[in-house]
Amino acid sequence: MNLGTGGANLIKSHEGFSLKFYGDPVGYPTVGWGHLITRNRTYTKNTTGNAKDSLLTQAEANALSSSLNLGYTSPISQSKANTFFAEDTADAVTAVNSLSLPSLSQSQFDALVSLTFNGGPGVLDTKDVKAMLDYKQIYPDFHGPISKNELDTCSKLVSKAFSYDRNLQRRRNQEATLFCKGRKYTHKYPVYTL
Structure with missing residues (x-):
């Protein structure tokens, strides 16, 4: 089976969303709907559930992107966010299907x-x-x-x-x-x- 609209909407509603890099509740840099960029660095912890409250500065985002050779920086496109979401949910879909x-x-x-x-x-x-x-x-x-x-x-x-x-x-x-x-x-x- 594939993830349906109801499941995707539920996940998205709880993950928060930002096209700009932000710190997750631990401070790990994240983008889109909770797409983890790396666990090797921490920034401002998101304590409110609103990604806008823990945005990385553009300089931090550019430095992170450069140091990890990401091939993208903040902000990402909506298309990239959608791709990350599909990739990130694929493991959970596979686990349930198995x-x-x-x-x-x-x-x-x-x-x-x-x-x-x-x-x-x-x-x-x-x-x-x-x-x-x-x-x-x-x-x-x-x-x-x-x-x-x-x-x-x-x-x-x-x-x-x-x-x-x-x-x-x-x-x-x-x-x-x-x-x-x-x-x-x-x-x-x-x-x-x-």
């Missing part, structure tokens, strides 16, 4: 890609994510009646699976809601409530 699962809906796939993009592929091996993915009633191709208890179990498993990184509760709740989109169960238990 799972041996029954078929996922596009929303389920997108939610898992967003979680993986942000948390790294190891998040798919966590106990809670595995428990959710092992529950056959989670999948759209599950045939048969689903009891109220099973629907409740689905909701609980989703909540636990997306309870990854307490600092990102808003993002995780949106991912869990996206995962449940179009399913008979809902995301009625916010992350970290169980």
